Amino acid sequence: MSETPGLRERKKLRTRHALITAAFELFMEKGYEQTTVSEIATAADVSTRTFFSYFASKEDVIFHNSRDGIEHVLRVIAEPRPGDRAIDLLTRAVTSGFSMFALDEQLQREIGPANHLVMTVPSLRARGLLLLFESQRELAEALHRAFPEELSLVEASAVVGAVVGGGKLAAFVSMSNGASPEETLKAGRQAVEFTLSTLRAASSQPS
């Protein structure tokens, strides 16, 4: 594995990085809507058309690393341990996701500005919600696959939707009220753990 990629690949990576960096700098400096794709391309020293061969849309630059989180969680879901109930596995997956995020400072630095943009620009918020929604579908599907007897697909969706939905709204509202990133993360995590724990209680003493 990990052969040194050729010049072509390295250049592509550099261009991609240059586009992302230039885009974020411009977005932060003069606002998302006020920045044109042409300006981004110029700042990254490529043609406008080339921008669109790296990103399908202006929005996509913001979400370029949006799949990292979900894929981490999916890997955990794919490896259930003996004795796990669905709720246990989901708990471990989500907890693992939080701690991965908490440890990765690089990721947090990248996510900070993106977060601010998503919070402020409606079209980006919509896009972010869509991506999160699709991730939830994947997560529900994976959870159902891991415990096909215990949870139907729709039941898994209900559980995943509740856990993620609660965390999402709590975090967002918290941040809207001026909480620091740390407080926001904590609010989201607490909401997730709260929902998980009530679900766990419900599943151990079935009615």
Added chain:
Amino acid sequence: MSETPGLRERKKLRTRHALITAAFELFMEKGYEQTTVSEIATAADVSTRTFFSYFASKEDVIFHNSRDGIEHVLRVIAEPRPGDRAIDLLTRAVTSGFSMFALDEQLQREIGPANHLVMTVPSLRARGLLLLFESQRELAEALHRAFPEELSLVEASAVVGAVVGGGKLAAFVSMSNGASPEETLKAGRQAVEFTLSTLRAASSQPS
């Protein structure tokens, strides 16, 4: 109240209705993205520019009645009954929302095509998720206002997010799997009731 509105107002309503009708017919016939605003305007017998004085964007035609549901729910939240806990009020509000919807056949007919479009077209799904998200914020805010002692704003957000999030994902996944509108509604309702009931159990026996 209810003076007969003048000719000007009546014409505006007619034009608005014509735009909505024409838009939906064209969307269903040849697809959302394949339909241009200019075509909609022509079908409704107005200029393209006029379309944009009725709707801020092409997407907005789809969601013209998106606030009806949330406003109904907010009205219920605004009238707590003596003895209500937050979870009781939320339960009643959501249940009332479901039954209002179930009874209103006109609404269902209107919502059918819109739903299909939202399911199929990603940009519309994103927009729908954004609107639902903002509604959840309002709902959480209202619930917090009704029970400021019992629930902080962030706690109310966690609860509302969990209830709505579970129902949303369950309904969507159900429909994606080919369920009929009735089955879909049932799946969403069951998910909502499931989350509500586990939360209710948790809140009556606090740890």
Added chain:
DNA sequence: CCAGAAAACTACATCAAATGCAAAATTACA
């Protein structure tokens, strides 16, 4: 190092959504 193949980049042209603006048409009202 060179020639040919493959890939990436660029410079167009084009289309649709959306906005601003001023002139024309319509409605309201005294």
Added chain:
DNA sequence: TGTAATTTTGCATTTGATGTAGTTTTCTGG
């Protein structure tokens, strides 16, 4: 009926996004 207020319209403009054809760059094998 005449004038004020409002709505509609046409036109220009900006921007995101896509298709295409030709040029440049990189890769590969000799």
